[in-house]
Amino acid sequence: MTVTVFSHPACAQHNLGADHPEAPARLHAIFDQILSSGLEYVLQHKDSTAASDAQLALAHDAAYVADVIAKQPTQGLVWLDDDTAIMNKSVTAARYAAGAAINAVDLVMQGRDQQAFCAIRPPGHHAERAQAMGFCLFNNIAVAAAYAMQNYGLQRIVIVDFDVHHGNGTEHIFKDDARVLFCSSFEHPFYPFTEPGSSKNMLKMPLTGGSDGSLFRQLAEQQWLPAIEAFSPQLIFISAGFDAHYEDEMAHLRWRESDYQWIAAALKELASRHCEGRIVACLEGGYALSALGRSVVAMLKAWL
Numbered sequence: 392m393t394v395t396v397f398s399h400p401a402c403a404q405h406n407l408g409a410d411h412p413e414a415p416a417r418l419h420a421i422f423d424q425i426l427s428s429g430l431e432y433v434l435q436h437k438d439s440t441a442a443s444d445a446q447l448a449l450a451h452d453a454a455y456v457a458d459v460i461a462k463q464p465t466q467g468l469v470w471l472d473d474d475t476a477i478m479n480k481s482v483t484a485a486r487y488a489a490g491a492a493i494n495a496v497d498l499v500m501q502g503r504d505q506q507a508f509c510a511i512r513p514p515g516h517h518a519e520r521a522q523a524m525g526f527c528l529f530n531n532i533a534v535a536a537a538y539a540m541q542n543y544g545l546q547r548i549v550i551v552d553f554d555v556h557h558g559n560g561t562e563h564i565f566k567d568d569a570r571v572l573f574c575s576s577f578e579h580p581f582y583p584f585t586e587p588g589s590s591k592n593m594l595k596m597p598l599t600g601g602s603d604g605s606l607f608r609q610l611a612e613q614q615w616l617p618a619i620e621a622f623s624p625q626l627i628f629i630s631a632g633f634d635a636h637y638e639d640e641m642a643h644l645r646w647r648e649s650d651y652q653w654i655a656a657a658l659k660e661l662a663s664r665h666c667e668g669r670i671v672a673c674l675e676g677g678y679a680l681s682a683l684g685r686s687v688v689a690m691l692k693a694w695l
């Protein structure tokens with residue numbers, strides 16, 4: 392057993408121009424750092440397959456999926472919200488991104504590996520059932536979680552989201568689904584300005600701007616780990632955004648690589664006891680390229 396990394400060349404072809412932070416260079420930075428860290432030779436790399444319309448509609452309204460596809464331009468950009476645009480390669484990239492998350496579910500559920508990381512873009516966790524938002528077209532994690540429930544009959548799924556922004560899309564899609572326990576940490580108050588209060592299956596962990604990883608670790612130990620333990624998940628997903636890193640100027644938290652390694656190790660320990668080690672992580676944010684690559688490597692090291 393090693394760790395499998397899913398990606399696809401199409402994910403690097405969604406390109407909104409040199410000024411947009413959600414850029415193809417993010418994936419190149421991750422793969423460069425994997426190579427220079429020496430992890431290249433212990434990971435399994437696999438190309439993903441494209442998600443179908445029906446698979447995307449597991450987490451989205453079918454009419455919304457059709458609408459995004461119909462709006463894709465043959466040239467230039469079409470804006471779906473203030474910071475979310477599509478160009479002629481975007482829908483294909485998004486299909487391979489969501490497809491990677493589905494491939495990763497099949498891989499871990501069939502026991503071919505225990506942990507998988509999807510190095511994908513566009514990201515997904517801000518996309519609601521019928522709304523593109525925050526660089527996200529389709530909610531990759533939500534599509535894969537819905538796929539896991541439908542195809543493998545899972546009844547207890549944990550989604551941990553440690554991106555610096557709250558995963559409002561994932562909350563929107565699963566807030567009334569008792570099969571999903573969603574644990575989300577985020578800078579507060581900050582985009583997307585969702586209500587910070589928790590509910591039964593939505594554990595929100597607002598963090599003060601300027602705080603470092605020690606606050607996150609302390610609260611995660613108090614709030615998340617016991618809740619996940621009690622929930623006894625059959626599969627753990629991670630919305631793995633790395634924009635809480637202190638070098639990332641998108642937000643104001645001050646995490647280090649070691650904080651990502653810590654949470655990845657804590658979740659592996661829970662997964663080992665409850666679900667044969669099954670973890671599927673999907674890239675969300677992370678815009679400081681060097682910090683992004685180093686943080687991904689730190690997460691992967693916790694699993695190797």
Ligand SMILES: [Zn+2]
Nearest residue numbers: 554556634676
């Ligand atoms: Zn983010």
